[in-house]
Amino acid sequence: MNEGGVILYPTDTIWGIGCDATNEEAVRRVYEIKQRSDSKAMLVLVDSAVKVDFYVQDVPEVAWDLIEVADKPLTIIYSGARNLAPNLLAEDGSVGIRVTNEEFSKRLCQQFRKAIVSTSANISGQPSPANFSEITEELKSLVDYVVGYRQDEIGHPKPSSILKLDKGGVIKIIRE
Template sequence: MEEDIKKACEIMQKGGIILYPTDTIWGIGCDATNPDAVKRVYEIKKRTDSKALIILVDKESKVEFYVEDVPEIAWQLIELSEKPLTIVYDKGRNLAENLLAEDGSVGIRITKENFSKKLCDRFRKAIVSTSANISGEKSPVNFGEISDEIKKAVDYIVSYRQEDFSTPAPSSVIKLGKGGLIQILRP
């Protein structure tokens, strides 16, 4: 695992794209602050950049670095959530502009899974996390379901957990809006 983390960080520092296991499914990742790398992720997925990408971080303090104003309810949701939770916040900052949604919002998940948490900690910046599939196609549940097209398009494929055939569920997604508005996008 340590060698995978070291190599993945080196690749992302150079603007490269990785294929890696997360707290939910396998993801395509890159430096979330690098607009050229983010653009490549959209190209690999054949997805328009009007559909925002989410990011992974390893601790709560990083949420405050990437969001202008974190509503108090977010901390309660994070604390109470028993499964992976992606929260969409207004006014993302310190990220590649082409990663944000058209309204400037950003989806952030604090990962608790061992590999992705260590990867985020070692990289010291937010990492893009989007499903390892072409846009519109079924999301692969485990490494064996990832298409060769995706595998050939990335710069590094993490070895860790390739033999794991469990079927993790996607994260819940909640949007926090102005005035305390809470919108459940995916239960």
């Protein structure tokens, strides 16, 4: 990922396609792999709430409480994203960030020391794979590296809840 590579990896929800969230070329490659328009923003994972401050200009106070009390994966969409690849952001300059607590993705974020793109491991418009065995061979062949961890799990993890926070702290539920 330090050199712009794209990976296939397990997250705190479903398997994801990931790359350096600060590398515009790597982000472009993820859009190409997914055959998805870059007008559809992708979310990023970080390993601690402290990192949110680095990627968001003005974090509403309520965000810290939401992150602390979340009992399942929670993606929060923040206005005023910064320090990320411009093609990763929504048209309004917002970005979805999830603080991961899952062992592998948390360590990956810690060791990489930057936000990591996390988007479902599927071609846009196709169903999101519930586990590694449902990821197409085509998609596996398009990434630079496939993580060998948790490939045998057969559970059906759920996607994260998604909330949008505006600068005034107003919360909009996008997905429960």
